[in-house]
Amino acid sequence: MTSSAIREILKITQRPEVISFAGGLPAPELFPLxxxxxxxxxxxxxHGPAALQYSTTEGHLPLRTWIADRGGLAPDQVQITSGSQQGLDLLGRVLIDPGDVMLVESPTYLGALQAFAPYRPRFVEVITDDDGVVPEALEDQLRTTPAKLIYLVPTFQNPTGRTLSVERRRQLLEITKRHGVTILEDGPYNELRFRGERVPTLFELALADGTPVDDLNVIMLGTFSKVLAPGLRDAWVQGPRPVIDKLVMAKQAADLHSPTLNQLIVTELLDDVLPRQIKIISAEYGKRAAVMINSIAENFPPGVACTDPDGGMFCWVQLPTDAGIDTEPMLAAAVDRNVAYVPGRPFFASGIGHNTMRLSYVTSTEQEIRAGIEALGAVIEDQLVGRAQLR
Ligand SMILES: Cc1ncc(COP(=O)(O)O)c(C=O)c1O
Known part of the structure; x- marks a missing residue:
């Protein structure tokens, strides 16, 4: 195990004068307090004392029923977890044998790499572009390297903000089915769309051809963290019963069950508060994203590329590869100018990506975003000039 680079950085960026684009936290002023x-x-x-009593490992039945009804499932195809982070850990525990090949996007969610790593899979990166995983690259890879699992964040990905196109979703389902690969679809940002049309999840697409849930090769993780509040630690895994049955056993061993009180609270919020929150949060994040993307266009030197997400919390910056800039040491220069980001390298299973960084636009005001991006543009400019002089 290695300590999370993100957490280490967050420690130095706690100073109030630092404008931090480094966090992965939702905007706290939007929590429905x-x-x-x-x-x-x-x-x-x-509920009286029952709200504070031990409860079932599977999770509060009305909550599971609500999740199941939305997805065309039965409640016993849903397991409540303490955050999707626990879902990732439990899935790793149940599905990964040491040495199993696990395909991951390049880059991917760092927390998933950390959750799976103790079960010792062999991570293999799949090539991605602006539309997510490239199906032809996946097919080529599977021909030479058979894999058991592929972990995907197909919608408003952490860290890039990219979304896998519908055509590619269909292709990926077909390819993985043919090669006997199970998809772990992680969707914490699915509902946070601020532009464009909703894209069906891989899970929904896989069900659409009439395949029974128990025969699907897709397991999906959902969470209330980004749409209600992450401190509630309420999330779920949905999928075929044989997997869910194993997850129940793993969950029982891990923590018996997720907090009863929190599950009851979330259940109260499902019908009214949740849809309202999704609208409020998406609209606000959309405004902040637009300010960041426009400021980047105005302030970053030519040759620096940035994704332009349709939802979620992050955009992804790539400095020119031939400039030789490493965003890890550059962070010190940025913090000197009171701005912070997350260097991109830890998001790559293979350790590449020294020229990349992740920016969150959701926990800063529009004014802070403008000032922070201007400062970061100057830091990048300095680095480019410094590098050019060394040549
Ligand atoms: C892709 C992804 N999966 C899972 C998680 C964990 O979320 P939760 O709060 O539900 O544990 C995050 C949190 O940032 C995430 O970005």
Whole structure:
């Protein structure tokens, strides 16, 4: 195990004068505080001590039923977890044998690499472009390297903000099915779209041809972290019963069950507060994203590329590969100018990506975003000039 680079960086960026694009936290001023307080009181009134009692490992049945109904599943095809982070860990525990090949996007969610690593898979990166995983590259890879699992964040990916196109989703389903690969689809940002049309999940597409849930080669992780509040630690895994049955056993061994009180609170919020929150959060994130993307266009030197996400929380910056800049040491120069980001390298299973960085646009005001991007543009400019002089 290695300590998370992100957490280490967050420690130095706690200073109030630093404008931090480094975090992966949702905007706290948008949390539905009053609604959660009200729901908590209702839960105590309605459930009494049962709200504080041990409960079932699978999770609160009305919550599982709501999730199941939305997805065309039965409640016993849903396991509640303490954050999707626990879902990733439990899936690793249940599905990965040491040496199994696990395909991951290049780059991918760092927390997933950390969750799976203790189970000792062999990570193999799949080539991606602006539309996500490149199907032809996946096919080529599977011909030479058979894999058991592929982990994907297909919608508003962390760290790049990219979304896998519908055509590619269909192709990926076909290819993985043919090669006997199970897809782990992680979708924490699915609902946070601020532009364009909704894209069906891989799970939905796989079900659409009439395949029963228990025969799917897709397991999906969902969470309330980004649409309600991450501190509730309420999330779920949905998929075929044989996998869910194993997850129940793994979950029981890990922590018996997720907090009863929090599951009851979330259940109270599902019908009214959740859809309202999704609208509020998506609209606000959309505004902040636009400010960041426009500021980048105005302030970053030519040759620096940035994704332009349609939703989620992140954009991804690539400095010119031939400039030889490493964003890890550059972070010190950025923090000197009171701006911070996450260097991109830890998001690559293979350790490449020294010229990349992840920026979050959601926890800064529009004014801070403008000032921070201007400062970061100057830092990059300095580095480019410094490098050119060394040549
Ligand atoms: C892709 C991805 N998966 C999982 C998680 C973990 O979310 P949760 O709060 O549900 O554990 C995150 C959090 O940032 C994430 O970006």
């Amino acid at each position: 009053a609604e959660i307080r009200e729901a908590t009181e209702k839960v105590y009134a309605d």
